[in-house]
Amino acid sequence: MIDCREAVSRMWAYLAHELPVKPVAEFEAHLETCQRCCGELEFSRHLREAVAGGEGATPIPPELRSRIEILLAGADDANRGSA
Amino acid sequence: MRTVDSPAERRLFADVARDHLDRLYGFCVRLTNDPSDADDLVQETLLRGMRAYDDLRDASRAKGWLFAIATNASRDLFRARGRQVATVPFDPIDADGDEFSLFETIAIEDPFPYSDELHLDFLRLFRDDDVRAVFGSITPVFRLPLILTVVHGFSCKEAAAILDIPLGTLLSRLHRGRKQLERGLWDYAVMNGLVTTTDEDER
Numbered sequence: 104m105i106d107c108r109e110a111v112s113r114m115w116a117y118l119a120h121e122l123p124v125k126p127v128a129e130f131e132a133h134l135e136t137c138q139r140c141c142g143e144l145e146f147s148r149h150l151r152e153a154v155a156g157g158e159g160a161t162p163i164p165p166e167l168r169s170r171i172e173i174l175l176a177g178a179d180d181a182n183r184g185s186a
Numbered sequence: 187m188r189t190v191d192s193p194a195e196r197r198l199f200a201d202v203a204r205d206h207l208d209r210l211y212g213f214c215v216r217l218t219n220d221p222s223d224a225d226d227l228v229q230e231t232l233l234r235g236m237r238a239y240d241d242l243r244d245a246s247r248a249k250g251w252l253f254a255i256a257t258n259a260s261r262d263l264f265r266a267r268g269r270q271v272a273t274v275p276f277d278p279i280d281a282d283g284d285e286f287s288l289f290e291t292i293a294i295e296d297p298f299p300y301s302d303e304l305h306l307d308f309l310r311l312f313r314d315d316d317v318r319a320v321f322g323s324i325t326p327v328f329r330l331p332l333i334l335t336v337v338h339g340f341s342c343k344e345a346a347a348i349l350d351i352p353l354g355t356l357l358s359r360l361h362r363g364r365k366q367l368e369r370g371l372w373d374y375a376v377m378n379g380l381v382t383t384t385d386e387d388e389r
């Protein structure tokens with residue numbers, strides 16, 4: 104049986120589905136008997152969501168997008184020029 | 187390193203790059219914490235990617251490949267700007283901070299004495315900008331693993347490969363980043379008057 108300290112240390116890996124089977128089983132067995140850790144798990148889930156905000160995609164400002172398109176398209180042109 | 191040398195390959199690279207642009211840009215923004223540096227970094231990443239496209243053997247790994255290039259390019263960019271390069275600080279930072287628990291602190295300080303959702307109410311205090319500010323204040327070397335795993339959904343193993351560090355090192359940095367995030371959120375809430383602490387009550 105794992106204690107709260109150990110359960111907390113596994114929490115983020117559990118939320119990321121990165122814990123192996125046995126540690127998951129131990130963790131979930133702990134949750135069944137520990138209201139405190141259930142609360143922290145829920146809190147951790149929300150905290151991770153707050154940090155993740157939009158899953159990392161940030162719309163590119165139009166001016167930068169134009170420069171990037173020139174860069175990507177320009178590569179084609181340069182290549183055609185040298186071909 | 188062989189450069190991309192056929193129009194077809196270049197078009198392939200352009201397609202791959204376009205597929206990941208918004209995420210790559212989001213990564214650069216969080217990595218640099220500076221819009222102008224993020225602009226430079228995303229363009230430098232694409233230029234380097236174009237030159238090294240032949241190294242990408244598996245298109246399904248393109249996102250991680252681009253992120254690894256961006257990580258390396260950021261080190262050079264920071265050096266050129268005279269900014270702190272993402273190295274591990276010498277001193278064992280916030281030794282007690284490593285044990286800091288935001289969940290416990292909120293319970294002890296009880297900032298919303300009449301709330302049934304004490305901990306979630308604490309998070310609700312933060313607007314997106316507040317979270318970004320706290321997140322940006324995490325030591326870069328500990329922030330990177332958080333960006334890769336929590337924000338961009340890479341596995342720890344993938345994140346370790348992108349950063350070119352052993353998995354154990356990645357896990358340790360991830361833990362320290364998480365602890366800095368927790369302490370940062372609490373300190374930010376106190377400093378900005380979002381919560382009233384018992385210390386202030388006693389004054």
